[in-house]
Amino acid sequence: MLIEAADVEALALGGAFLATGGGGDTLIGELSTTAALERYGPVPLIDAAALADDALVVAVGASGSPTIMQEKPGNGQEARWALAALERHLGRSVDALIAFEAGGMNALLPIYAAAERRLPVLDADGMGRAFPELQMESFSIYGISATPLAAAVERGDLMLLDRISSSAVAEQLVRQYSVVAGGGQCVSAEHPMTGAQAREVSILGTISLCRDIGRLLLHHGNRIDAFVDDLTRLLAATHYGEVRPLYRGKVTDVSRQVRDGYDFAEVRLAAFGRSGATPDLLLEVKNEYLTAMLGDQPLALTPDLICVLDNETGRPITAETIRYGQRVTAIGIGAPALMRTPRALEVVAPGNFGFAQAYVPIEQLPKNSQL
């Protein structure tokens, strides 16, 4: 399948949805990716099954605070610089790019970078959503080293992590680099792997899924119930779990801060027409919406997806832009199977973000009886 400029709007919209509140604003990525596809032509989106066993696959994506990325976008050359530095270090050319997360601008960035380089992009990613840290990529979870990793920032500085034994340490180094050298953002080329490895450790089909979810969102506009019905059908055939509306209500409080290169926030929703019957919903954020708590009762917990749509427009709302007074619908989705294994839960469960709850799959949690 070829990705053309005409696909980018849907891709960006679906990417914003799967970003679960993180992944950064997609507008700049949408404009720049559209321009790149118009200039260089369509980019092949290939199945992992089509990769040669010994192909060199590299994950690319931007790291940093989504708030900062929105306020001060990069210069558009960072991915090219990072790829070139990694290729120089490896002594060979990359054969295909893969998104490290199929969320927000990072669902688009590999396509943007691939266009100029005439490379194919895998229809797959490393999270099946967005997560804030590198060691949460399925590549790391299933044994691929994050390094060698090259990271570039807007003013041209380049860091190469040659060999870092722990992906969590690599994450800290990239994060510090993004803060110290990049003013809060950088683009990495990382987790170099073979085609054979990519097939084993990736969340498959997620880029075309972004596009399809985006098409559903464009088609249904603010008819969110109809969107959820179609999304349920779309995901039923995939490795994702159950789709379930979690809450409808008004944003009554948002407290947020940018700290250590991340966005932290707590978002409180009050149900419509409440008579004290429905407790508030609390969404806890580290770049992404990570837990949805109805009082003491979790409705959805990381790694399951929590997506928030604006009831007026039907558009996804990112955690860095959600604001008082917005009327929203929160939707939960069971994470892809690869992100729910015991091995994955060692790094993406609520406890990994400092939350007390043990992970319970959304299918085993009570539903919000007020919906």
Next chain:
Amino acid sequence: MLIEAADVEALALGGAFLATGGGGDTLIGELSTTAALERYGPVPLIDAAALADDALVVAVGASGSPTIMQEKPGNGQEARWALAALERHLGRSVDALIAFEAGGMNALLPIYAAAERRLPVLDADGMGRAFPELQMESFSIYGISATPLAAAVERGDLMLLDRISSSAVAEQLVRQYSVVAGGGQCVSAEHPMTGAQAREVSILGTISLCRDIGRLLLHHGNRIDAFVDDLTRLLAATHYGEVRPLYRGKVTDVSRQVRDGYDFAEVRLAAFGRSGATPDLLLEVKNEYLTAMLGDQPLALTPDLICVLDNETGRPITAETIRYGQRVTAIGIGAPALMRTPRALEVVAPGNFGFAQAYVPIEQLPKNSQL
């Protein structure tokens, strides 16, 4: 001149003196450098004038908290790993090593690393003393890029800073790397430069000076006045400034903490036989002794050197080991000319360490009238 195993004791002692309290404990460096010279043979110590214009010179040294380095030494392979990574990146072999600071273990580390590689070491360094940060090296001050820079830690992790436009940013990245990946220490190979450049931007003669100062210390033992007299004569022919005793007294208070990969401390001395006539001396530390204040009156200020000797043994006392009750003599030395230029004072003056005093050369400060 050849450096032999028999030279190492004096080198280590003189290096500890020029370290102005920092540079880390020299015992481990002394033992490992002696062993390396015995195993691989003497290392040529060459004048910068003898270098080919296009020789590749690389600075090596350890970064981190001296306290941590003493508690948990490296494994002895970090310098080799860092050099190999840098050479691989540059695509050529190094022709000579240079110390980034002629202080403490970092006066010895290039010799240790050169022995196994059969490389010469320049009789020069980048500070003429020790300082806590990379951008304070004369190489950076006079326009050599710190990058490409390779840094290795004890467990084998390797970082390569390919191109970082600011040495202060490179310093922060190396420091973070030492903390996050190395538990507080790492060894860097950095500031690659040509022989022609090394001649212009280095503090010359400082390694043989370490050895000579060490020989004086060994010769005089605890006869500190006699040592100071000889040191004055030794330095009179160099680019260093005036040698001046600052204070004799007892350590009455030390407050210290390890923070952000540095040792911070304040050391208070009370004069002997005081009758209220002589105020306490306050030494302020960031890895090194940076200011010596007699009440409100500075007696010596960075970049001038403040060296502390133990009155009992005549040995230098590092800032991380100085302790209550020690009887000591503080000695001030005017910094080498290259570290006193307006360009150097932009990065090594008291204000660069958060102190309020403007730099005044030691020669222009009042002497301690009680000595």
